Amino acid sequence: MKSRLLHRLNPFLDIAKTGWENRDQLGYAWRILNKGVCDGCALGTNGMRDWTMDGIHLCWIRLNLLRLNTMPAFDTTILRDISALRQQSEKELRKLGRIPAPLLRLAGQPGFTPVKWEKAYELMADNIRQIDPERLAFYLVSRGTVNETYYVAQKVARFLGTNHIDNSARVCHAPSTTALKQTIGYAATTCSYKDMIGSDLIVFFGSNPANNQPVVMKYLHYAKKKGTKIICVNTFKEPGMQKYFVPSAIDSALFGTEIADDYFVIKPGGDIAFINGVLKHLIENDWVSHRFIEENTGSWDALVRLLKNQTFEELEMLSGVSTYEMLRFARKYAAVSSSIFVWSMGITMHKHGVENVKSIVNLALSRGMVGKPKSGLMAIRGHSGVQGGAEVGAVPNQFPGGFSVNPEEARRFATFWGFKVPEKRGYFAAEMLDAAHDGKLDFLYCIGSNLFGILPD
Template identity: 45%
Template sequence: SDVIESDLIVIWGANPANNQPVFMKYLYEARCRGARVVVINPYLEPGLERYWVPSSAESAMFGTRMCDLHVPVRPGGDVAFADAALKRLIERGGVDPKFIDEHTENWDQLVAHLESLPMADLLADAGLTEQQLDAFVDEYERADAAILLWSMGITQHRHAGEGVRGIVNLALAKGNVGRNGAGLMPLRGHSGVQGGAEMGAYASALPGGLEPNDVNAALLAERWGFDVPAHAGLTAAEVPEAAERGELDFLWMSGGNFLDVLPDPLRVEAAMERIPLRVHQDIVVSSQMLVPGDDVILLPVHTRYEQEGGGTETTTERRIVFSPEIPRQLGEARSEWRVFADVAARVRPDLGAKFTWSDNQALRQEIARVVPLYAGIETLAETGDQVQWGGRHLCADGVFPTESGRGAFSVNNLPSLELAEGEFTVATRRGKQFNSMILGEVDPMTGAVRDSIYIDAADAAAAGFGEGDRVTLRSDTGSYTGQLKFARLPGRSLQVHWPEGNVLIPAGPQHREGPSKVPDYNAVVTIAPAIAD
């Protein structure tokens, strides 16, 4: 409802037309109510320029113009652009001084920092002109309520934290938080990511998103009756590195496919071969299951819609939505949670009674007890039943979940974006795909095939290439051969499809964002004619 009620939706480093198509229905409804849409991205995705919404007869037939302004920021230039936009907004007096004074902190430090940055340098780093900057600030300044939305185009950089904080700075400066039609909206990928994270299904969190420390671990241990680790685990990117060092004897993977999703897949494959025992639990056979090993066990499991007692998913807007069970049995497949419970009971028979849930309803009751945010999940039983944790708005009335109760402005370091002569920045794009498992051979939005290499026509001409020419990209990690496809891109930037292009992406701690440890899915490459086979 906030998207529909907004005056301005800023889509930053995201391609919902391909990756979150359901969102486009709500963007269409917002457009019908008069909302403006700004897209900040190196490439203006065709689906964000014009989209055919199937639920609207008019749009399905004629299409709907979705974008009012495209800001073609260069890859990695988002931090500089966010700083430039806020600097210009301050110069114009376009911020909300009352909200800043009553509900935020660190404003003076940020203003002093921005004053020290020459606008010409910020624009050069962003790859934009002053006119392009002013066009965006015009849109943002006059909008009473704006939503700033971002996805992997922001988060999959070494400086991802700075990028997100730059967006947050812009929202706080105009009080676009915690009220109707306004807010900060990270777009997630898989429909199970949000709820999984909130249950603690990542390396640096316990259920409820609690920090893994002695206090929180003790609280869970008291509730469950067994010791709970008080330290962070390995992230997905760190697992192959640990295997490479010979530190893993056993790997149990529930879903996922390291071979397709992580940088430098050849290195990942070699690392996985070193793990003596691997268990892969999934609904489909994936390429990583075929990597040789001493012992590899495959466990077929139900989809979440086939689980006994139905299942839930948590949407981007924090709605916990119930889906009833689809009663069917395929071969030996079992519900994933039942596999975990049975193994746990056999490993620790003294605790077997703690893993005797009868169905998913019993698990939802357990979640409601352990994760207070999810209170109400135990009441969900019919199609469409849902609860929204935190209410309609987080940070309502300008009250933030911080020690001071205020939202904090951040001073961000600008990343180095220098390229040597003949070098390009290459970014990986998701193209037509579903949940990272089903990949289309042709992207219906762009007409590109799997091995297309997107390049601006001016860059291609300067390098002596034409559209359709086969070329090879080389990075310090690997090489990739494909055919050139012309696209409107900032100078010296390329795009290739993921996961094929992951062979170019370097791995290792120095190529990840610091706190989150998310890999940087961009690389520096050179381009040369492909050598005929």
């Protein structure tokens, strides 16, 4: 009883906590919420409104990150010796406050010393001038990074003579980009959040939007009101996907919204086996859309032959899901006229991430759930600046607009920009660290990133 009460009160306690944390800057905090953009998503908010849904736009990520905007600067004397700070977590370090000035640490020194901006620019410029462009690299994180920052960073990198630039958005959904390009011809989601409201079925694979994309939960709240059924396929029953409290919807904030109607718990890495089992049931029961397959797809017969060579016993062992459960999923899917398939890091962050995404595409195409309203494929992203990074060329293999890095395109951009542009692909993020380890990198410029956290190896 006590646990249920706390669960219900948590949304209001979080709002109260946000107010308390920002009590020294309440006026400024309100201006940020009322007139600023959202730190948690990329919906182009204008204060507490966005351009995709009526009502208030407010999510837990925005509230949790509000203090980063209102907190005062810390006293730089605490950085004279950073040995004690090494024991603190990222969260504890953030609570110290905002960085008030450029900080410099020379080899052998125990900590950082504040310097003037002119000095910082001079030091960086002097060092960059002496470094071979092939030994320079740039890395950006997506949350809170606007398109203009991405664009300037990639243009500066190329002006300096290197294509060694990457960002976290490409790291997260590179398998989605590759798989979608190779299967449907377009490396992009085929539907929008609005399509969720009114869809018969939404399936989440390896995704927990309650934690990572909370703005989605408001769409799911309204989708449930329209009668949408939601299925989660994951290795764990995420509590937030069972019941969620949407802070900007009064009824949900008070009583919560029941999200998932069904859960299929699979083994880690068992997604392809599970989906193949579902496809076998769809084919054997003639629940596929033959006309759509014939008119809009290729290699269907090859897929059917592949599935015939896989036994349900093998698929059960690989997926951790029984044949009956695969059939139960297939029946639910076969009974609807529209469906949206959503996936995230639980699908892409595997050695076989591309194949994972392709299997989801196969499932959608088998019943013609691409290219029509309230249906589609949705590679869901988590941060507020993810899409822009690739669009404006902050990646090592593409120029702005998605043009491939090659001699012909490099010459075209050189004419446009007025300086020589490097012609060969640069380092991806992991390759940057490998290059540094091998002594091939002298300069790494990071914007908003903690590489020790995301690439600990």
